[in-house]
Amino acid sequence: MSELLSYSKKLIIEQSEELAIEEAKKDPRKFEPLYNRYFKKVFHLILNRVGDKEMAAELTSNVFFKALSNIQKFKFKGYSIYTWLFRIALNECNEHFRKTGESRLVVMDHSHYEILSEEIAIYGEEHKDLLKNALVKLKKEDLEIIELRFFESLQFNEIGEVLNISEGNSKVRLYRALDRLRKLMKVA
Structure with a gap:
């Protein structure tokens, strides 16, 4: 119901x-x-x-x-x-x-940290700065898709619409970006 x-x-x-x-x-x-x-x-x-x-x-x-x-x-x-x-x-x-020529910011509140840290399997407040530093090091496209999914809470079809890509491609790009994020953090 x-x-x-x-x-x-x-x-x-x-x-x-x-x-x-x-x-x-x-x-x-x-x-x-x-x-x-x-x-x-x-x-x-x-x-x-x-x-x-x-x-x-x-x-x-x-x-x-x-x-x-x-x-x-x-x-x-x-x-x-x-x-x-x-x-x-x-x-x-x-x-x-x-x-x-300015650099863009990465604003991550506690709820963003919790969601993203669970996704990449890191736990504990001590990793918060490590995660934020790793996000800043990502390519613009990787950071953007991670933010759309985890900070803006968009569904894959919405991410595809925003980025003008297919829903399937948005999934692939997100998981590749998460892999690169894990590597930057040295979390496998």
Whole structure:
């Protein structure tokens, strides 16, 4: 019974989001509910990468400006518009780092540490700094997919949508990235 209720809620959210997208395509002022729903998530995603509130606010503004400007191109494929916004946000962050030469941050709270340490089979608070240092040493693509899965809690199909790859490829890339992370930590 609870599965049915969960499915019903998801269906209602998807239908209301799809309707909001179609309305925004007709009238840009109708984009506001989508903006209100996803602003905080996008802002925090960017803030966790750039570490500066003013810059995060500017980049978030760019994300929503680009989304609104290109809403006509958005095609609903059963995924939340959040995955599209997420892709735009990651591109904005990457462009920012290219232009400024700044390094991106890795923000990992205790829950992220617990989830990721369980996945790579390391335990104990003493490994937290080791894990964070190893994450920083990963290639950008490896870090990004680990963050999407373990810090942003995206499903594999959503990761595929964000990165414009198949669901199967997102699984393969994640497990390869985790192997490289284990090697950096010398955990086999």
